Amino acid sequence: MNNQKKAVLYVILSAFFFSLMSFFVRLSGDMPTFQKVFFRNAVAAMIAFPVFLKNHGTFALGRERLKLLLLRVCFGTLGIVCNFYAIDHMKLSDANMLLKLSPFFAIIASIHILKEYPKKSDWLVLLVVFSGALLIMKPSMSAQFGYALIAVVAAFGAGTAYTYVRKLGKEGVSGPTVVLAFSLFSCLVALPYCIMNRFQMTGQQLAMLLLAGFCAAGGQFSITAAYQKAEAKNISVFEYTQIIFAALWGFLFLDQIPDRLSIAGYLIIIGGSVLKQRLNDNTGDA
Numbered sequence: 641m642n643n644q645k646k647a648v649l650y651v652i653l654s655a656f657f658f659s660l661m662s663f664f665v666r667l668s669g670d671m672p673t674f675q676k677v678f679f680r681n682a683v684a685a686m687i688a689f690p691v692f693l694k695n696h697g698t699f700a701l702g703r704e705r706l707k708l709l710l711l712r713v714c715f716g717t718l719g720i721v722c723n724f725y726a727i728d729h730m731k732l733s734d735a736n737m738l739l740k741l742s743p744f745f746a747i748i749a750s751i752h753i754l755k756e757y758p759k760k761s762d763w764l765v766l767l768v769v770f771s772g773a774l775l776i777m778k779p780s781m782s783a784q785f786g787y788a789l790i791a792v793v794a795a796f797g798a799g800t801a802y803t804y805v806r807k808l809g810k811e812g813v814s815g816p817t818v819v820l821a822f823s824l825f826s827c828l829v830a831l832p833y834c835i836m837n838r839f840q841m842t843g844q845q846l847a848m849l850l851l852a853g854f855c856a857a858g859g860q861f862s863i864t865a866a867y868q869k870a871e872a873k874n875i876s877v878f879e880y881t882q883i884i885f886a887a888l889w890g891f892l893f894l895d896q897i898p899d900r901l902s903i904a905g906y907l908i909i910i911g912g913s914v915l916k917q918r919l920n921d922n923t924g925d926a
Contacts, residue, residue: 648870650863662727679850701813701817723794733898735886738794743879815864
């Protein structure tokens with residue numbers, strides 16, 4: 641199996657794990673976002689640490705690679721904080737779909753970070769996709785539109801972070817090093833808030849956050865492996881399987897049904913992604 645096919649399998653696996661992470665975060669109930677971020681990444685760090693040691697990981701990377709790693713964890717932390725906040729205030733499928741704008745932000749970020757330049761057809765697809773996002777966001781003066789904007793910021797943070805993952809892979813930085821660095825950094829960012837604003841969790845809430853952490857670790861390892869094996873523009877379409885999983889959890893367990901405008905937005909975004917993939921195939925870029 642070549643790297644391209646392996647990357648596709650890793651993306652689908654990450655989509656399954658991340659959809660479950662979102663589901664468990666939502667089930668953890670009403671508590672501060674930063675506390676959810678801390679527990680999610682504390683679990684991920686505990687899982688990542690032995691893998692880091694087994695793979696002889698190191699943070700002695702040199703100044704330039706450390707700079708890239710710092711940028712990755714900063715954008716990743718921005719993404720996860722905004723994502724968790726959006727999950728708590730939106731329909732699960734809507735929040736997950738807007739987060740799936742991240743591959744398109746990754747394409748844009750690749751221009752500066754990787755010097756990978758999209759074709760004219762890619763820009764057309766980006767325009768189509770963001771028009772679909774507007775159907776989900778439903779621009780207005782409502783609070784829901786504000787939550788949707790936060791979900792888009794989450795997508796921007798995640799997409800830029802994934803681009804730095806790709807860059808770090810090219811620089812020879814291992815996946816476990818990237819995952820552990822992100823988990824530790826985001827915990828450190830969230831810890832002061834958790835200390836100053838103590839929230840007493842129930843046993844069920846703790847269990848949900850632990851499950852979210854385990855799923856997040858699985859998703860993080862999978863997506864890191866995927867973006868280190870293939871370019872974002874060639875595998876991003878497969879990330880949309882997460883919407884299928886998220887919609888299923890929302891329908892079965894949360895009694896959530898997307899409205900018609902949201903469904904139209906889903907179809908436009910997924911259709912644009914499929915079109916982009918076909919164009920890449922036809923031009924031999926995939």
